[in-house]
Amino acid sequence: MPSLNxxxxxxxxxxxxxxxxxxxxxxxxxxxGSGKSYAVGVFCEELCKAQIPFALLxxxxxxxxxxxxxxxxWIGEDVDCDLxxxxxxxxxxxxxxxxxxxxxxxxxxxxxxxxxxxxxxKQIYSEVSSRRVPYLIIIEEADKFAPQVGKRLQIIExxxxxGRKRGLGIMLCTQRPSLVDKNILSQCSNQLIGKxxxxxxxxxxxxxxxxxxxxxxxxxxxxxxxxxxGGLSPVPLPVKIRPRETTHGGITPLLxxxxxxxxxxxxxxxxxxxxxxxxxxxxxxxxxxxxxxxxKDRRYLFFGEEEVIENVQLVYHPLIxxxxxxxxxxxxxxxxxxxxxxxxxxxxxxxFENRVVFKETLTPLLGLEAHDIELLKALDSDKEVAVKDINxxxxxxxxxxxxxxxxxEKKGFVKMSKYGKVKKVRRTIDLPKIQLNEEGLRLERINxxxxxxxxxxxxxSGVKDVMETLLPGSELIGxxxxxxxxxxxxxxxxxxxxxxxxxxxxxxxxxx
Ligand SMILES: Nc1ncnc2c1ncn2[C@@H]1O[C@H](COP(=O)(O)OP(=O)(O)O)[C@@H](O)[C@H]1O
Ligand SMILES: [Mg+2]
Numbered sequence: 001m002p003s004l005n006x007x008x009x010x011x012x013x014x015x016x017x018x019x020x021x022x023x024x025x026x027x028x029x030x031x032x033g034s035g036k037s038y039a040v041g042v043f044c045e046e047l048c049k050a051q052i053p054f055a056l057l058x059x060x061x062x063x064x065x066x067x068x069x070x071x072x073x074w075i076g077e078d079v080d081c082d083l084x085x086x087x088x089x090x091x092x093x094x095x096x097x098x099x100x101x102x103x104x105x106x107x108x109x110x111x112x113x114x115x116x117x118x119x120x121x122k123q124i125y126s127e128v129s130s131r132r133v134p135y136l137i138i139i140e141e142a143d144k145f146a147p148q149v150g151k152r153l154q155i156i157e158x159x160x161x162x163g164r165k166r167g168l169g170i171m172l173c174t175q176r177p178s179l180v181d182k183n184i185l186s187q188c189s190n191q192l193i194g195k196x197x198x199x200x201x202x203x204x205x206x207x208x209x210x211x212x213x214x215x216x217x218x219x220x221x222x223x224x225x226x227x228x229x230g231g232l233s234p235v236p237l238p239v240k241i242r243p244r245e246t247t248h249g250g251i252t253p254l255l256x257x258x259x260x261x262x263x264x265x266x267x268x269x270x271x272x273x274x275x276x277x278x279x280x281x282x283x284x285x286x287x288x289x290x291x292x293x294x295x296k297d298r299r300y301l302f303f304g305e306e307e308v309i310e311n312v313q314l315v316y317h318p319l320i321x322x323x324x325x326x327x328x329x330x331x332x333x334x335x336x337x338x339x340x341x342x343x344x345x346x347x348x349x350x351x352f353e354n355r356v357v358f359k360e361t362l363t364p365l366l367g368l369e370a371h372d373i374e375l376l377k378a379l380d381s382d383k384e385v386a387v388k389d390i391n392x393x394x395x396x397x398x399x400x401x402x403x404x405x406x407x408x409e410k411k412g413f414v415k416m417s418k419y420g421k422v423k424k425v426r427r428t429i430d431l432p433k434i435q436l437n438e439e440g441l442r443l444e445r446i447n448x449x450x451x452x453x454x455x456x457x458x459x460x461s462g463v464k465d466v467m468e469t470l471l472p473g474s475e476l477i478g479x480x481x482x483x484x485x486x487x488x489x490x491x492x493x494x495x496x497x498x499x500x501x502x503x504x505x506x507x508x509x510x511x512x
Contacts, residue, residue, distance in 0.1 A: 030194025061108030076106030
């Protein structure tokens with residue numbers, strides 16, 4: 001088998017025999033932010049190059065970037081996915097897995113990940129066992145799926161114990177080695193160990209360091225730096241994982257257009273569903289209740305008593321929940337995932353205050369380059385500043401300011417004035433104030449049942465630039481499109497008519 005180029009060490013290039021990994025048992029350990037997922041991404045790139053089949057359990061939705069260069073099948077809930085969990089025959093997929101391109105099993109937005117994963121693992125285990133073909137399973141957050149205490153997927157232990165002989169390898173990632181089932185962890189004969197700080201976790205990995213105990217730097221390793229041990233290196237070897245070739249962190253703008261589509265016929269794995277299921281919010285008011293409410297509530301009587309309801313149509317409107325990773329912590333950097341919902345058609349920020357409220361829109365900013373937005377941030381909307389006094393970082397040279405101002409002026413986002421020789425500028429648009437939500441929405445799979453479904457128009461590539469510039473230090477790492485119920489009601493009197501829109505959850509009228 002070929003060797004995988006993972007990065008470098010003092011000794012030069014750091015490569016590993018594909019065999020060792022593919023049918024072996026490997027753990028990737030390190031605190032959050034130590035670069036585990038990044039390293040796993042590098043493994044995946046190398047495996048793709050070597051045409052070695054694998055399935056990656058993606059719990060954060062951060063691996064779809066692989067599609068920029070490689071043929072992989074992305075299974076998840078996202079609009080851009082190749083296959084949706086809901087319409088998938090998991091067993092059939094697992095049966096074919098060794099013969100097809102690698103799989104990203106994205107369960108980041110899946111309601112019952114354990115069930116899906118359990119099904120997949122059991123089937124692939126039996127498949128590989130009977131056919132004796134090499135296959136690698138990669139599991140992120142092993143402490144969740146195979147904890148020392150609590151509910152676990154038994155099949156993981158089975159694979160760790162007996163997979164190797166059958167050709168089925170496993171790679172487990174965890175930030176909390178002390179919480180992973182000890183039997184499983186001790187089965188891992190290949191180790192990549194990065195920064196750890198918690199005492200129990202340090203203790204849990206001592207078993208891997210022969211002789212003198214833990215290296216001192218283990219608590220202060222930088223992201224991407226690991227010790228390679230066991231089957232990966234005969235002596236503990238400090239290594240630096242190489243840069244990714246594809247985007248790390250999931251969202252890849254307009255992936256659908258750039259992605260290499262898997263050549264196989266995906267429809268093979270689709271089960272036919274009599275009715276389409278979509279990720280969304282179920283309505284609480286049905287047609288009848290909405291009509292009754294409209295009739296009762298005098299506010300809606302626009303044409304007087306005799307206005308009649310001519311038509312009530314349920315429409316599912318696309319909203320996009322963004323997952324944004326922000327840095328927090330002053331001394332020790334931590335990453336927190338927060339959320340923001342935007343309108344999938346206009347880019348307006350959406351808040352849920354009993355009913356849906358559409359707030360400021362990101363739309364005007366969506367076409368702008370990051371430096372244009374930076375510049376807008378530096379300007380005031382109620383005060384003119386002299387162009388020469390605009391305070392920008394040294395990386396933002398004067399000619400870029402000038403160029404950027406010209407393009408912003410053309411778009412009408414700034415107003416320039418001249419006072420003698422002094423040029424002044426004022427911002428004419430408001431920049432949205434973004435307040436992120438601490439928690440994501442609880443979405444369900446709902447039945448479309450013949451209702452209409454709106455189309456997403458917002459380009460996520462633009463949203464990524466805008467968000468990351470408006471919120472410095474943040475990273476847009478994922479997005480989920482889902483559908484929100486509204487009723488469009490046609491009210492008429494004679495030849496006159498008008499439309500009102502009612503929130504299908506609260507029954508309240510909304511502006512649109
Ligand atoms: N080998 C690397 N080279 C460059 N940057 C890296 C490397 N490893 C990690 N990083 C940076 O650190 C961040 C966190 O890494 P990640 O792999 O997501 O951490 P975790 O260990 O929590 O999975 C990445 O978004 C990336 O910016
Ligand atoms: Mg990670």
